[in-house]
Amino acid sequence: xxxxxxxxxxxxxxxxxxxxxxxxxxxxxxxxxxxxxxxxxxxxxxxxxxxxxxxxxxxxxxxxxxxxxxxxxxxxxxxxxxxxxxxxxxxxxxxxxxxxxxxxxxxxxxxxxxxxxxxxxxxxxxxxxxxxxxxxxxxxxxxxxxxxxxxxxxxxxxxxxxxxxxxxxxxxxxxxxxxxxxxxxxxxxxxxxxxxxxxxxxxxxxxxxxxxxxxxxxxxxxxxxxxxxxxxxxxxxxxxxxxxxxxxxxxxxxxxxxxxxxxxxxxxxxxxxxxxxxxxxxxxxxxxxxxxxxxxxxxxxxxxxxxxxxxxxxxxxxxxxxxxxxxxxxxxxxxxxxxxxxxxxxxxxxxxxxxxxxxxxxxxxxxxxxxxxxxxxxxxxxxxxxxxxxxxxxxxxxxxxxxxxxxxxxxxxxxxxxxxxxxxxxxxxxxxxxxxxxxxxxxxxxxxxxxxxxxxxxxxxxxxxxxxxxxxxxxxxxxxxxxxxxxxxxxxxxxxxxxxxxxxxxxxxxxxxxxxxxxxxxxxxxxxxxxxxxxxxxxxxxxxxxxxxxxxxxxxxxxxxxxxxxxxxxxxxxxx
Amino acid sequence: xxxxxxxxxxxxxxxxxxxxxxxxxxxxxxxxxxxxxxxxxxxxxxxxxxxxxxxxxxxxxxxxxxxxxxxxxxxxxxxxxxxxxxxxxxxxxxxxxxxxxxxxxxxxxxxxxxxxxxxxxxxxxxxxxxxxxxxxxxxxxxxxxxxxxxxxxxxxxxxxxxxxxxxxxxxxxxxxxxxxxxxxxxxxxxxxxxxxxxxxxxxxxxxxxxxxxxxxxxxxxxxxxxxxxxxxxxxxxxxxxxxxxxxxxxxxxxxxxxxxxxxxxxxxxxxxxxxxxxxxxxxxxxxxxxxxxxxxxxxxxxxxxxxxxxxxxxxxxxxxxxxxxxxxxxxxxxxxxxxxxxxxxxxxxxxxxxxxxxxxxxxxxxxxxxxxxxxxxxxxxxxxxxxxxxxxxxxxxxxxxxxxxxxxxxxx
Numbered sequence: 001x002x003x004x005x006x007x008x009x010x011x012x013x014x015x016x017x018x019x020x021x022x023x024x025x026x027x028x029x030x031x032x033x034x035x036x037x038x039x040x041x042x043x044x045x046x047x048x049x050x051x052x053x054x055x056x057x058x059x060x061x062x063x064x065x066x067x068x069x070x071x072x073x074x075x076x077x078x079x080x081x082x083x084x085x086x087x088x089x090x091x092x093x094x095x096x097x098x099x100x101x102x103x104x105x106x107x108x109x110x111x112x113x114x115x116x117x118x119x120x121x122x123x124x125x126x127x128x129x130x131x132x133x134x135x136x137x138x139x140x141x142x143x144x145x146x147x148x149x150x151x152x153x154x155x156x157x158x159x160x161x162x163x164x165x166x167x168x169x170x171x172x173x174x175x176x177x178x179x180x181x182x183x184x185x186x187x188x189x190x191x192x193x194x195x196x197x198x199x200x201x202x203x204x205x206x207x208x209x210x211x212x213x214x215x216x217x218x219x220x221x222x223x224x225x226x227x228x229x230x231x232x233x234x235x236x237x238x239x240x241x242x243x244x245x246x247x248x249x250x251x252x253x254x255x256x257x258x259x260x261x262x263x264x265x266x267x268x269x270x271x272x273x274x275x276x277x278x279x280x281x282x283x284x285x286x287x288x289x290x291x292x293x294x295x296x297x298x299x300x301x302x303x304x305x306x307x308x309x310x311x312x313x314x315x316x317x318x319x320x321x322x323x324x325x326x327x328x329x330x331x332x333x334x335x336x337x338x339x340x341x342x343x344x345x346x347x348x349x350x351x352x353x354x355x356x357x358x359x360x361x362x363x364x365x366x367x368x369x370x371x372x373x374x375x376x377x378x379x380x381x382x383x384x385x386x387x388x389x390x391x392x393x394x395x396x397x398x399x400x401x402x403x404x405x406x407x408x409x410x411x412x413x414x415x416x417x418x419x420x421x422x423x424x425x426x427x428x429x430x431x432x433x434x435x436x437x438x439x440x441x442x443x444x445x446x447x448x449x450x451x452x453x454x455x456x457x458x459x460x461x462x463x464x465x466x467x468x469x470x471x472x473x474x475x476x477x478x479x480x481x482x483x484x485x486x487x488x489x490x491x492x493x494x495x496x497x498x499x500x501x502x503x504x505x506x507x508x509x510x511x512x513x514x515x516x517x518x519x520x521x522x523x524x525x526x527x528x529x530x531x532x533x534x535x536x537x538x539x540x541x542x543x544x545x546x547x548x549x550x551x552x553x554x555x556x557x558x559x560x561x562x563x564x565x566x567x568x569x570x571x572x573x574x575x576x
Numbered sequence: 577x578x579x580x581x582x583x584x585x586x587x588x589x590x591x592x593x594x595x596x597x598x599x600x601x602x603x604x605x606x607x608x609x610x611x612x613x614x615x616x617x618x619x620x621x622x623x624x625x626x627x628x629x630x631x632x633x634x635x636x637x638x639x640x641x642x643x644x645x646x647x648x649x650x651x652x653x654x655x656x657x658x659x660x661x662x663x664x665x666x667x668x669x670x671x672x673x674x675x676x677x678x679x680x681x682x683x684x685x686x687x688x689x690x691x692x693x694x695x696x697x698x699x700x701x702x703x704x705x706x707x708x709x710x711x712x713x714x715x716x717x718x719x720x721x722x723x724x725x726x727x728x729x730x731x732x733x734x735x736x737x738x739x740x741x742x743x744x745x746x747x748x749x750x751x752x753x754x755x756x757x758x759x760x761x762x763x764x765x766x767x768x769x770x771x772x773x774x775x776x777x778x779x780x781x782x783x784x785x786x787x788x789x790x791x792x793x794x795x796x797x798x799x800x801x802x803x804x805x806x807x808x809x810x811x812x813x814x815x816x817x818x819x820x821x822x823x824x825x826x827x828x829x830x831x832x833x834x835x836x837x838x839x840x841x842x843x844x845x846x847x848x849x850x851x852x853x854x855x856x857x858x859x860x861x862x863x864x865x866x867x868x869x870x871x872x873x874x875x876x877x878x879x880x881x882x883x884x885x886x887x888x889x890x891x892x893x894x895x896x897x898x899x900x901x902x903x904x905x906x907x908x909x910x911x912x913x914x915x916x917x918x919x920x921x922x923x924x925x926x927x928x929x930x931x932x933x934x935x936x937x938x939x940x941x942x943x944x945x946x947x948x949x950x951x952x953x954x955x956x957x958x959x960x961x962x963x964x965x966x967x968x969x970x971x972x973x974x975x976x977x978x979x980x981x982x983x984x985x986x987x988x
Binding site for chain 1: 808844845
């Protein structure tokens with residue numbers, strides 16, 4: 001309970017605030033079996049549903065037309081959960097969505113909204129329809145989880161931490177960067193998918209019970225293969241389970257530990273396992289969004305393995321034997337730290353057309369801001385190396401450190417604006433941008449709009465709080481294709497002269513605690529290679545003739561992943 | 577082409593009116609009174625012509641039998657959609673249209689590689705297993721379409737006539753398995769083909785060169801699926817195997833809480849869209865298994881692409897050598913009944929005999945279609961395509977045919 005009353009000597013009562021509550025969820029599936037865990041979620045007393053301050057679970061099955069009555073939480077769940085219990089399903093989605101939301105709010109230091117205009121409560125259908133698909137729909141302000149029957153048992157996507165966290169991340173990312181859902185280069189769709197998988201995987205590994213179960217599996221397999229690790233049996237001498245350091249290599253983790261993940265969900269888990277286990281050095285020329293997204297996931301998971309291995313080195317005392325519980329703890333800590341970094345980077349991401357290189361710059365810059373000294377575990381170096389080993393080229397910049405975003409090049413005019421207003425008043429921010437349109441390289445003819453303005457608080461490495469303000473603005477220029485010449489942009493082959501096209505640009509401004517712009521992540525309207533690539537891709541995939549799949553939402557993207565649908569490729573310029 | 581006794585001197589084509597579907601008899605005629613050779617390309621219908629008799633397809637079958645003199649040399653079933661193979665279905669009495677076709681004793685039946693009942697016997701190919709899973713996935717997809725069709729009488733809300741037709745065409749209804757079974761057994765020789773296969777039909781079709789331009793296999797990489805690995809296709813197959821479209825088991829209670837009603841309606845809409853997208857997906861999958869054949873004989877080039885869509889064409893258009901073959905095509909069977917997605921502009925522009933000048937040597941196009949089955953924005957035949965066909969080629973449209981066939985065959 002949150003607000004408990006306690007008697008003092010004087011007889012008065014005072015409320016004791018408990019910020020979180022524990023709920024039992026199905027945290028992972030290993031080799032077909034559910035692994036339960038108790039996770040902490042923000043405290044509240046929701047209405048039946050559960051229907052809380054951010055989440056509303058509506059258990060309606062559109063295929064069968066079945067309606068299930070709202071559920072009261074907490075639901076009591078056995079250690080070995082009854083996976084057919086629909087009230088567990090409701091609690092599971094509620095808890096994982098709330099936990100993911102809390103992770104975002106923790107990392108960003110502020111409340112995080114669902115999407116630009118989406119309201120405060122997201123609706124969730126844990127048994128939305130029969131089918132392997134699950135997706136976030138902005139239009140419907142909801143998350144939809146399908147379920148199937150594989151001939152012997154039901155498979156519920158709502159019971160997969162991976163799937164629920166993945167879809168929740170789509171919804172949260174959409175709230176932070178609305179532009180990422182608009183039709184654009186394939187790398188942007190790949191980023192949405194890859195980032196959602198990264199959050200899903202790292203949030204699982206940040207649950208100690210799950211890392212423990214994964215290690216058990218690892219230890220058992222190592223023993224079966226005649227490795228040195230004496231299995232999951234407690235070693236009496238040490239009083240706990242142990243792992244041999246020499247067995248615990250990056251390859252072993254990739255193959256064995258990741259190998260059993262999400263197994264129990266039919267094939268929905270296969271894609272996730274595949275991307276987590278891609279070894280470094282794998283480069284793909286393929287521009288298909290999922291393959292590309294998988295590389296991003298692999299780069300982050302490889303970073304996780306590297307850091308984890310670094311963190312357990314000191315656990316070897318005089319021998320190679322390590323306490324498995326401590327290994328698990330270090331894994332969970334590394335995952336939680338990387339997860340925070342991954343989410344914090346979003347504030348430093350461009351407003352549209354994100355590339356993996358941009359994300360790497362955002363990751364490095366965001367981390368640099370809170371942790372200038374990276375000498376202990378070298379997170380940033382490991383990230384650079386890992387991204388490079390998967391063929392992801394970093395931006396060449398002149399920042400304080402390699403690949404970091406740069407400061408604005410021209411001096412900015414801070415007169416006539418007020419810091420207080422700049423933090424929360426979009427009109428004040430617009431005035432600032434407009435009066436600095438030269439310094440910020442904003443085009444005079446563009447339609448300019450401040451899309452979001454977010455003050456945030458972070459904890460600095462010196463123990464002090466750091467205030468930052470993140471402002472996102474977009475620029476749009478709508479013109480006829482023949483007018484592209486004026487921007488030195490070549491129009492795609494066969495595009496009619498009179499076709500109306502829109503050029504997009506914009507930027508993200510990070511204001512420091514004095515209200516000064518410390519980073520300007522700019523996408524210039526006049527960046528010719530970028531615009532040509534964008535126009536060519538959209539034209540070739542039929543975006544201007546209504547044929548594109550590029551913006552048909554996550555239902556379509558996920559369908560191609562699981563049901564083999566063909567995906568968009570650069571190709572035709574049109575049909576009759 | 578040098579003429580010799582063994583080479584055909586002329587080619588004719590008989591398009592039959594099957595309503596919405598394909599059915600062509602392609603005949604090669606030889607000098608000196610030698611027996612003509614006949615190829616039946618598809619025989620199916622998804623909607624019979626208006627005012628057609630109930631036994632219309634039987635009439636078509638008997639007409640084919642008469643036109644080929646009781647002997648078919650080759651039967652081609654481009655892909656397993658109902659509007660291409662339903663006529664091959666048989667019945668126990670042996671009086672169905674498919675029985676009539678079988679009685680013409682075709683020497684060879686040509687089908688796409690996906691129809692090969694022995695997949696993956698070809699253990700030589702490293703992709704054999706992936707192909708096996710792909711083929712099995714196609715069956716699972718059709719079962720899903722069937723479930724949707726079975727439920728249609730109870731939940732037609734939100735289904736346009738286009739989508740209903742599409743669902744029916746993809747359903748694995750009672751007739752399709754019979755037709756497929758007949759196709760797999762009616763001839764002593766069966767060929768399951770893929771792009772690049774070398775066909776030796778010199779016995780059945782002397783002096784006729786046949787090039788297989790489609791369908792592609794998974795390893796071609798032109799189908800733009802996420803992967804061609806066997807693991808991927810096993811997972812896709814399994815995913816389709818679990819797709820369900822159950823009957824509605826219960827009525828919604830009157831008392832759904834006010835706060836949940838909006839989302840319940842949203843869920844219904846989402847599910848409807850999801851189902852319709854899946855049906856469309858199944859349709860594309862099957863269309864892209866179409867056999868695409870190029871015949872060369874008597875100085876003519878004839879292109880028969882079934883319902884191949886862009887993904888199937890891509891591998892030809894991107895390949896310089898293959899796309900070169902298309903430039904001097906004389907006759908083009910318009911893909912997919914004249915729908916938007918089967919004649920990409922890039923393909924159309926390859927044909928060099930396109931011309932507005934009726935006096936010049938001019939491309940001939942043959943379109944088997946029926947307006948009104950697919951309407952509105954995705955209408956079939958596509959108006960803009962028909963306009964281009966009429967402007968730059970001599971178009972033969974099966975809609976102008978009365979009854980089964982009311983005219984002499986086309987001299988090509």
